[in-house]
Amino acid sequence: MPPTSPTPVNRDEAPPRAAVRSDPRVAVRERGDACPGALRLHAADDGRLARLRLPAGMLTPRQAEALADAAERLGDGHLDLTSRGNVQLRGLGGSCGTELAGLLHEAGLLPSETHERVRNIVASPLAGLDELSSADVQLWARELDGLLCASARAAALSGRFLFALDDGRGDVAALGADVTLLARGDASVVVHTGPNRPGLRVAPEDAPRAALLAAETFLTVAEASGSAAWRVGELPAEHGRGLEAAVRAGLTDAGIATEYGAEAPKPGPGGGSRPGAEAGSPRGAEGEPPVPGLVRSPDGTVALSVHARLGRLSVAQWRLLATAANGPLRVTPWRGVIVPGVAPAAAGGVLDRLRTAGLITDPGSPWYGVGACTGRPGCAKALADVRSDAAAAVSRGSGGLPVYWSGCARRCGHPRGHWVDVVATDEGRYDISVQGDVRNTPGPGPGLEPGPGLEPEPGQGLDPGPELADAVAAARTTPLTR
Missing domain, CATH: 3.90.480.10 (Sulfite Reductase Hemoprotein;Domain 2)
Known part of the structure; x- marks a missing residue:
C-alpha cells in the first residue's frame, strides 16, 4: 500500500514575484518550490488540486481510464490540460490523498514518489504519426524518465524545470525549456541548456543521458550561484554564461563526445502564436504545433x-x-x-x-486559440471569473493571435510567443495588450512573467461585455509592429 500523501500545502500555482528578492548581482529566492504534484496537493478555493506529470504526454488506455475514475470519484468530474502536457484534477476532497496515490500507483502513473514532480518532459506530439518525424522522441522520453527517476540528484530539481524533446520540426523547441534535445538532419542531436542559447551536438544514443547530466549540472551551478534558481533563465548572468562550459565538461567526463557550433533553436510560432496557418492542414507548418x-x-x-x-x-x-x-x-x-x-x-x-461533444476539431472553431487560467471561484488570487467572461466573448470573433484571459497579473499558464493578453484588474475590469517577443529571450517561463508589451495596446479598464469582446477580437487581428 503506498504511503499516506503529505499534508497539502496552501500555496499558489505560480509564486508571486516577491518570492524572488531582487539584487543587482544575484536574485535569491526566499522560499522553496511549492509546485503541486500528485502527492503534494494544492489547497485551492474549489478544493484540493493534483498535478500529474505525464512524460511526453503519453497515457495508455488503462491509465486514461484511471484518471477518469479519479476525476469522477474524487474530484469535480473534469480534467484540466496544462501548458506542459500534464493533467490536473481539481475539486479533490481534503482526505483523498491516500486513495488518489493508490489509484495512480496501480495504473503505473507514479514510478517514483520522490521524483513525481520533476518528470516534466514535453515531446513533439506528432512524432511517428506524420511524415515530418526524424527522431524517436517517445523512446528518448521513456529513457530520460527512467534516468530521472533513478537519479537521487535529480530529485532536487524544481517542479517547474522543463525538458523538451524535439524530433526536428521545431515545435517544442520553441517552448523555452531548461534542457532541449533537438534532432538535426545530419543524424546528430543538439543539447540546449536554456532558451536562445547555442548547444552541443551529441550522438542520438547519448541524448537522454546528456539531458539528465545537463540538468544535474544546472543544479551544481545554481547552488554555486547562491540564487536557489529553479530554472536556467533565473541564473545570474555570469553563472548562466558558464553553464554550457560546465555541461560540456560533465558530458566529457561521462564519456559523451560533444561538438560546439549548433545555433540556438529559432523562436517561432510553436511557442504560442496561433498554430496552423491554413485550415485543412492539420499538421500546420514546420515549427508549429498540430492544429x-x-x-x-x-x-x-x-x-x-x-x-x-x-x-x-x-x-x-x-x-x-x-x-x-x-x-x-x-x-x-x-x-x-x-x-x-x-x-x-x-x-x-x-x-x-x-x-x-464540445471538443475543438477544426481550426475554424471560434474557441480555437482561446485560453484562460482557473479564475474565480477556484483561485483565491483571481479578480474575475475569467472562464465565463472568455466564453461570453468567443462569439464576437475568432482567428488571429491566441488570446489568454488571466484572473490577475501573475498570468498563470500564459502562452509563449505573441498573444493577446487580457488581464483582470482590481476594479473588476480588464486590461488588453499584445504580448510577446520575437527574440524569445530567456525567462522564468509560463506563469511567472509576462513578455514585453508590443504596440498597440487596444484597451484598458474595459468592463465585461460586448465592448470588451470586440476589443479582444480586434487585438487578435491587429498586425504586429516593432
Whole structure:
C-alpha cells in the first residue's frame, strides 16, 4: 500500500514575484518550490488540486481510464490540460490523498514518489504519426524518465524545470525549456541548456543521458550561484554564461563526445502564436504545433488532433477520446490531445462525434486559440471569473493571435510567443495588450512573467461585455509592429 500523501500545502500555482528578492548581482529566492504534484496537493478555493506529470504526454488506455475514475470519484468530474502536457484534477476532497496515490500507483502513473514532480518532459506530439518525424522522441522520453527517476540528484530539481524533446520540426523547441534535445538532419542531436542559447551536438544514443547530466549540472551551478534558481533563465548572468562550459565538461567526463557550433533553436510560432496557418492542414507548418483535424500516419491509419475548450475536459469527453484511440493518447503542451490509430474510413465520423461533444476539431472553431487560467471561484488570487467572461466573448470573433484571459497579473499558464493578453484588474475590469517577443529571450517561463508589451495596446479598464469582446477580437487581428 503506498504511503499516506503529505499534508497539502496552501500555496499558489505560480509564486508571486516577491518570492524572488531582487539584487543587482544575484536574485535569491526566499522560499522553496511549492509546485503541486500528485502527492503534494494544492489547497485551492474549489478544493484540493493534483498535478500529474505525464512524460511526453503519453497515457495508455488503462491509465486514461484511471484518471477518469479519479476525476469522477474524487474530484469535480473534469480534467484540466496544462501548458506542459500534464493533467490536473481539481475539486479533490481534503482526505483523498491516500486513495488518489493508490489509484495512480496501480495504473503505473507514479514510478517514483520522490521524483513525481520533476518528470516534466514535453515531446513533439506528432512524432511517428506524420511524415515530418526524424527522431524517436517517445523512446528518448521513456529513457530520460527512467534516468530521472533513478537519479537521487535529480530529485532536487524544481517542479517547474522543463525538458523538451524535439524530433526536428521545431515545435517544442520553441517552448523555452531548461534542457532541449533537438534532432538535426545530419543524424546528430543538439543539447540546449536554456532558451536562445547555442548547444552541443551529441550522438542520438547519448541524448537522454546528456539531458539528465545537463540538468544535474544546472543544479551544481545554481547552488554555486547562491540564487536557489529553479530554472536556467533565473541564473545570474555570469553563472548562466558558464553553464554550457560546465555541461560540456560533465558530458566529457561521462564519456559523451560533444561538438560546439549548433545555433540556438529559432523562436517561432510553436511557442504560442496561433498554430496552423491554413485550415485543412492539420499538421500546420514546420515549427508549429498540430492544429485540430485529421493527420495521415505513415502506417495507413489516421491520428486525430483535438483541443479542449479553455483546456478543460469533462470525464465524458475524456472517455470518448480514450475509446477512439488505438494506442496511447498524447496530451500536448497546447492543451490538446492526439488520438492515434483511427481507421481512415471511421475517422470523419469519430471527429464529428468529438465536435458534437464540445471538443475543438477544426481550426475554424471560434474557441480555437482561446485560453484562460482557473479564475474565480477556484483561485483565491483571481479578480474575475475569467472562464465565463472568455466564453461570453468567443462569439464576437475568432482567428488571429491566441488570446489568454488571466484572473490577475501573475498570468498563470500564459502562452509563449505573441498573444493577446487580457488581464483582470482590481476594479473588476480588464486590461488588453499584445504580448510577446520575437527574440524569445530567456525567462522564468509560463506563469511567472509576462513578455514585453508590443504596440498597440487596444484597451484598458474595459468592463465585461460586448465592448470588451470586440476589443479582444480586434487585438487578435491587429498586425504586429516593432
